[in-house]
Amino acid sequence: MTEKQEKILQAALELFARDGFSSTSTSKVAAHASVSEGLIFRHFKNKEGLLEAIIKEGEVKARTLFADIVLESDPKEVIRKTIDMVLNISSNRADLEFWKLQYKIKWETEKYGEHKMEPLHLALTSAFTKLGYVSPELEASLLLIINDGLATRIALQKGFECETLTSFLKEKYQV
Template sequence: MTEKQEKIINSALTLFAKEGYTATSTSKVAKHAGVSEGLIFRHFKNKEGLLQAILQQGEARIKELFIPILTSEDPKEVIRLTLEMPFSVTESEFEFWKLQFKLKWELEYNNPEKMQPLQQALMIAFQKLGYEIPELEAEFIIVFLEGISTAIIKDNMSDKLKFKEFLIQKYKL
């Protein structure tokens, strides 16, 4: 991975997350990265290839965030870590996180199965805690996660800290 190659990926991530994939031209990416437009196609074949490179690189980073949740034996910790996740996305991951949501609507990128290991872990956690319908409790959290994430990315939440504490209290974690 050359220095210019990384600059292209970073610029593209920034612009795709801000303006959207379709609305961002390859010439804009090149200008932002300070390289010739042709170089994008030399390295990534086409615009779609550039996007895939960004996604591949980002998903590798995201996967690590799931490890502590999926390996925990304590059911309350599983639920707490899951609910806290959207509140603890770092500045550096924020752009990639936002891009994921944009792509879900802009292109028809639909892979809910990405969430399934988490949903399974949540179900087991609720089972351990004696909830009546653990599958639906787990699905409830997954569905709710989408709402929290949107509210945080769009900065529509009145008080993040208060809301987080409210959730923890609601599930007695």
């Protein structure tokens, strides 16, 4: 991806999150990115193409974020790393802003691919199975829903501290 394409995507991400997808025109994105509107059409075809590219970028970042967890063989570490994932995101300012914007777009457009969570869900299900949980698939789903809730609170509530809750989860799962 070229530097200009990245500028366009960053501008679109910021504007979609701030003003809403439906209220943001490609001309606004072009002005915000300091490029011609024609360049947007050349690289992304239309506004929906921009949205798809942003969502794909989120999926790539999610796979990168999950890679260490999915490759982990120790079941307790899989669970601990999943819990810590929210803390890791919230401690990196650039990552936090990116994920905040992704969440806002997810809520407005309903184009959030739950499939991107599947590798993490499978790793957690396997971990809970190895640890002898009665309903490993449900435990995996529950932990992912809790993490999603924590991420939502971090995105919506400035200064939200999730350390107490993540510590509680680690105690609950004994990791």
